[in-house]
Amino acid sequence: MLNQKIILPIISFSVLLLIWELVTRFSGWSQQVFPSPLMVLISFQELIVNGELLKHAVASLFRVSIGFFLAVILGIPLGIILGRIKIVHLLLNALIQFLRPISPLAWIPLAMLWFGIGDVPAIFLIFLSSFFPMVVSTSVAVEAIKPTFFQVAANFNLSRYEILTKIVIPAITPQVITALRISITIAWLVVVAAEMIAVQSGLGYMILDSRNALRMDYVMVGMIAIGIIGLALDFIMQSLSQIESTAWGRFTK
Amino acid sequence: MSHIKIKNLQKSYIDRRRVSRSKTKDNSKASQGIAILNDINLEFEKGEVVCILGPSGCGKSTLLRMIAGFEKPSAGEVLVNNKPVTGPHADSIFVFQHSGLLPWMTVWENVELGLRHLEPVARKVAIQEHIDLVELTRFEHLYPYQLSGGMQRRAELARGIAVNPDTLIMDEPFSGLDFLTHMKIREEVVNMHELIKKTTLIVTHDIDDALIMGDKIIVLSGRPATVKLEKNLNFGRPRNLAENLELRELRDELFFMLGVSYAV
Ligand SMILES: Nc1ncnc2c1ncn2[C@@H]1O[C@H](COP(=O)(O)OP(=O)(O)OP(=O)(O)O)[C@@H](O)[C@H]1O
Ligand SMILES: [Mg+2]
Numbered sequence: 186m187l188n189q190k191i192i193l194p195i196i197s198f199s200v201l202l203l204i205w206e207l208v209t210r211f212s213g214w215s216q217q218v219f220p221s222p223l224m225v226l227i228s229f230q231e232l233i234v235n236g237e238l239l240k241h242a243v244a245s246l247f248r249v250s251i252g253f254f255l256a257v258i259l260g261i262p263l264g265i266i267l268g269r270i271k272i273v274h275l276l277l278n279a280l281i282q283f284l285r286p287i288s289p290l291a292w293i294p295l296a297m298l299w300f301g302i303g304d305v306p307a308i309f310l311i312f313l314s315s316f317f318p319m320v321v322s323t324s325v326a327v328e329a330i331k332p333t334f335f336q337v338a339a340n341f342n343l344s345r346y347e348i349l350t351k352i353v354i355p356a357i358t359p360q361v362i363t364a365l366r367i368s369i370t371i372a373w374l375v376v377v378a379a380e381m382i383a384v385q386s387g388l389g390y391m392i393l394d395s396r397n398a399l400r401m402d403y404v405m406v407g408m409i410a411i412g413i414i415g416l417a418l419d420f421i422m423q424s425l426s427q428i429e430s431t432a433w434g435r436f437t438k
Numbered sequence: 439m440s441h442i443k444i445k446n447l448q449k450s451y452i453d454r455r456r457v458s459r460s461k462t463k464d465n466s467k468a469s470q471g472i473a474i475l476n477d478i479n480l481e482f483e484k485g486e487v488v489c490i491l492g493p494s495g496c497g498k499s500t501l502l503r504m505i506a507g508f509e510k511p512s513a514g515e516v517l518v519n520n521k522p523v524t525g526p527h528a529d530s531i532f533v534f535q536h537s538g539l540l541p542w543m544t545v546w547e548n549v550e551l552g553l554r555h556l557e558p559v560a561r562k563v564a565i566q567e568h569i570d571l572v573e574l575t576r577f578e579h580l581y582p583y584q585l586s587g588g589m590q591r592r593a594e595l596a597r598g599i600a601v602n603p604d605t606l607i608m609d610e611p612f613s614g615l616d617f618l619t620h621m622k623i624r625e626e627v628v629n630m631h632e633l634i635k636k637t638t639l640i641v642t643h644d645i646d647d648a649l650i651m652g653d654k655i656i657v658l659s660g661r662p663a664t665v666k667l668e669k670n671l672n673f674g675r676p677r678n679l680a681e682n683l684e685l686r687e688l689r690d691e692l693f694f695m696l697g698v699s700y701a702v
Contacts (some may be wrong), residue, residue: 195462224451252559331573333534333536333538334540335509336526336534336538337523337532337534337538337540337551339507339508339526339528340506340527340530340531340532341528341551341552341601342528343551347554348477351540351543351551352540355540355542355543356542356611358542425609432581433541433542433582433583435543435580436583437582437583
């Protein structure tokens with residue numbers, strides 16, 4: 186089982202590499218247009234050694250961390266309020282559903298106008314991209330809590346505060362973790378796009394800059410770095426759901 | 439004075455389809471709703487075990503929920519110690535038809551729910567005592583999903599008894615258990631009752647449960663439910679159905695009343 190978990194992904198990655206290698210060899214495109222795996226590997230090493238890759242990755246991760254963190258600490262409480270208080274739900278739900286489908290990228294012109302050039306507009310876009318999914322998933326999770334649990338709470342005279350800490354928060358934790366996983370992926374998608382416009386650093390900027398310099402090998406290094414970091418972020422979020430006190434979510438319907 | 443008194447209790451649920459279709463001016467509750475319970479009058483004494491039988495969907499759970507204060511009657515009232523029930527309270531603990539354990543808490547934390555106000559040391563002792571009482575020692579730190587169905591029932595029972603309620607309200611506490619576990623837990627409930635003597639209301643589908651446990655048997659009719667039979671059983675416990683002629687006759691009668699023409 187464990188072997189399969191390691192071997193099977195290795196197989197799929199190897200096949201991808203093989204196809205890539207074959208295409209570069211037989212397509213007739215030059216290395217400048219479609220660099221080979223080996224060339225990208227060498228460039229990868231180069232960018233690691235000269236520190237460029239790390240610098241840009243840290244810049245991107247910094248923006249994602251701030252934007253995502255703000256979205257989470259504001260989105261989860263708002264979602265809980267929305268799920269618990271009918272009047273707030275009626276007041277805000279339509280507004281949220283209206284704003285939600287507007288792609289964060291559509292906000293780029295306004296974000297740049299309002300916040301200028303730099304980290305702030307990028308963080309704002311990441312915040313927008315994660316905030317709405319967090320609010321909506323949280324409030325849906327709160328509404329889905331079995332009425333039985335609230336009856337138990339009333340039966341044992343739990344205070345409003347205790348209902349929040351002993352019923353609502355633990356009950357929604359499994360869905361919130363899933364939402365965190367989805368949101369961080371979206372945030373990571375958006376940071377690259379945001380960096381292509383508003384800033385002078387980050388993996389998105391690195392890709393754009395490399396394109397302007399016609400260094401497709403660097404472009405690919407940037408893409409691969411994005412993929413690897415995305416994989417790691419997802420892994421971190423996924424391991425949250427392995428925490429023992431949330432394990433019930435995987436077994437209880 | 440009786441412990442629990444149910445006076446002219448009525449319950450109907452609003453039929454959404456009918457309300458939206460006919461825009462009649464008649465807004466009285468009865469005309470808009472589906473009547474579930476119809477004029478129920480009952481009295482339960484302190485310490486009694488009351489077993490409630492009735493066809494599926496007739497409103498047994500609804501009746502219990504109103505006694506527990508989870509729902510309001512459409513008319514009539516429920517009095518506990520002569521005071522109308524206004525809402526749920528730790529004096530009447532409800533044991534749910536489908537588990538009421540909180541799945542994100544261990545057995546220990548679930549039992550702790552009703553003992554929150556105690557000092558840490560006393561709390562620990564009390565939690566352990568109640569877990570031991572239902573023979574879940576060494577399973578304290580498991581989550582409900584890690585327990586068998588029978589163990590879950592026992593854990594919920596321990597949680598309920600731990601708050602020392604005046605009334606235990608159990609909605610089909612043995613449903614979904616295998617035959618032997620059913621017997622075992624029923625025996626435990628009987629023993630527990632001998633020990634703590636709490637007023638205990640039990641809804642069950644099993645006529646033998648009622649005959650073995652009940653000081654009083656209530657049979658409800660189909661919807662809208664009325665009280666079809668109210669019978670006191672003045673026998674001690676434990677009881678032996680095979681040897682008690684009177685109980686066996688009552689058993690046949692109950693089977694007949696619930697629509698089965700011969701007892702199995
Ligand atoms: N919230 C509700 N709205 C409308 N109808 C309801 C509602 N709750 C229950 N009912 C109806 O009330 C009736 C009685 O339900 P209840 O759960 O009390 O039955 P029961 O006797 O406990 O049945 P069972 O033995 O199957 O558990 C059912 O026909 C059900 O459809
Ligand atoms: Mg029921």
